[in-house]
Amino acid sequence: MSEYxxxxxxxxxxxxxxxxxxxTGLLLGYRTKNTKNKMAPYECGMQTIGNARIQFKVGxxxxxxxxxxxxxxxxxxxxxxxNFKEIxxxxxxxxxxxxxxxxxxxxxxxxxxxxxxxxxxxLKWE
Amino acid sequence: xxxxxxxxxxxxxxxxxxxxxxxYLPVAFQSETLDSVVAFLINAVICxxxxxxxxxxxxxxxxxxxRKVCAHVQCRLGPMRLGWHGTIQTIADVLKMLFKEVYxxxxxxxxxxxxxxxxxxxAPFMVCALIPFSKDLVVADVSMGIPxxxxxxxxxxxxxxxxGWSSNNKYSLLGALRSGAQIISYEISFAMILLFVVMISxxxxxxxxxxxxxGTVFDWWIFKIPVLGFIAFILFFxxxxxxxxxxxxxxxxxxxxxxxxxxxxxxxxxxxxxxLAEYIALVTNSALATTCxxxxxxxxxxxxxxxxxxxxxxxxxVWFFGKVFFMIxxxxxxxxxxVRPRVDQLMDFEWKFLLPxxxxxxxxxxxxxxxxx
Numbered sequence: 001m002s003e004y005x006x007x008x009x010x011x012x013x014x015x016x017x018x019x020x021x022x023x024t025g026l027l028l029g030y031r032t033k034n035t036k037n038k039m040a041p042y043e044c045g046m047q048t049i050g051n052a053r054i055q056f057k058v059g060x061x062x063x064x065x066x067x068x069x070x071x072x073x074x075x076x077x078x079x080x081x082x083n084f085k086e087i088x089x090x091x092x093x094x095x096x097x098x099x100x101x102x103x104x105x106x107x108x109x110x111x112x113x114x115x116x117x118x119x120x121x122x123l124k125w126e
Numbered sequence: 127x128x129x130x131x132x133x134x135x136x137x138x139x140x141x142x143x144x145x146x147x148x149x150y151l152p153v154a155f156q157s158e159t160l161d162s163v164v165a166f167l168i169n170a171v172i173c174x175x176x177x178x179x180x181x182x183x184x185x186x187x188x189x190x191x192x193r194k195v196c197a198h199v200q201c202r203l204g205p206m207r208l209g210w211h212g213t214i215q216t217i218a219d220v221l222k223m224l225f226k227e228v229y230x231x232x233x234x235x236x237x238x239x240x241x242x243x244x245x246x247x248x249a250p251f252m253v254c255a256l257i258p259f260s261k262d263l264v265v266a267d268v269s270m271g272i273p274x275x276x277x278x279x280x281x282x283x284x285x286x287x288x289x290g291w292s293s294n295n296k297y298s299l300l301g302a303l304r305s306g307a308q309i310i311s312y313e314i315s316f317a318m319i320l321l322f323v324v325m326i327s328x329x330x331x332x333x334x335x336x337x338x339x340x341g342t343v344f345d346w347w348i349f350k351i352p353v354l355g356f357i358a359f360i361l362f363f364x365x366x367x368x369x370x371x372x373x374x375x376x377x378x379x380x381x382x383x384x385x386x387x388x389x390x391x392x393x394x395x396x397x398x399x400x401x402l403a404e405y406i407a408l409v410t411n412s413a414l415a416t417t418c419x420x421x422x423x424x425x426x427x428x429x430x431x432x433x434x435x436x437x438x439x440x441x442x443x444v445w446f447f448g449k450v451f452f453m454i455x456x457x458x459x460x461x462x463x464x465v466r467p468r469v470d471q472l473m474d475f476e477w478k479f480l481l482p483x484x485x486x487x488x489x490x491x492x493x494x495x496x497x498x499x
Contacts, residue, residue: 010251022228026228078330
């Protein structure tokens, strides 16, 4: 438990260092007048055209959905595969054959999901 | 009441020292709980200082190293003026960075603009706290090490997306979205490769994974399983390169197309934080590769007693950092020798090649365990 408490310190450590650096930069940094041209977002030297908060391609969102599916499926595999050696050695109450059949079914669902997405053309980047 | 404790030599030293100091306090304040809480806090501070030293101290060294490696690959000399062979050039750069102006462009979401570098820095620091540097030098020896690393790695994406979106710059937005799509795609194969390591070593604790590679070089996971271990190592190398947004997979930054990607609008110290996060991620990913495949802090013994005794005299910390720097050198050489793929080639490579190969590798590994017992 104390390990997790120390780890939670590190959660804030990175944020704290970045905040401290930003404040140092604001305090020490060279300052110039905030003219319109200086504050304009960089656009290869041209005058900035319009706002950058535009509607964006849906493809990125689909990849995020796919990521969610596969990452969670990978996390589901962790508890089983972590004890896979023990299960195969027969040190657990689970029967090795049942575990293997379950895993095959799980992997089949995973692979068929990937194959479906592939066939649907979601994986094609345009 | 819950009494925290830390088990490592420094922790024992602090735990013995604190009661001697608190004995001078008025009797009303003396208690076992106070002692252990104070000992815990001192220990936490020591751990934090150590990790900060490793992380922040390694960044200037790595930047210098990258400049030199890059220069020698391209038949140049690299920085030569400041100090012996330009050794203090990076320190001068850091000083220059501190005195640069910090401002957000007009139309930027100021709160998110300054929050983004903070979020980006969290992930590598937390991962660094989980890595066992030596037999008894690990800050947080948690049982859920590898799933935690995968979870924490996802943080960085949020920072990059926030930074790109809040800048109100089209290049930043495009770079951030590209980089987000790339990182989350390669995160899957990253998780699957670590899953493979977890499966063959039978534990998610990084210390246990290291200890399962005790023995000679041929007990390291890269060589222990015939062929599969080496393939897994190569796949880990590829997906972690993409995870870090390093060349050749740096389409998010692609200076020729996107003028720097998500940190186009950043300047001064917030920009330095993105840079720092990138280099700390390089260290943590190399450390992870070392822990999972290259035997962690174990000496590269070869099975001949006379040689092994000499090799074992070198402390584990030295071996660990030796391997880490070897990995970093590999990442750098890959960066300066390979060409950058197009964005669609990159995504195809992950979803249509790496992911199926990973699934096959997992199955083959499971079969190997089932057969060899």
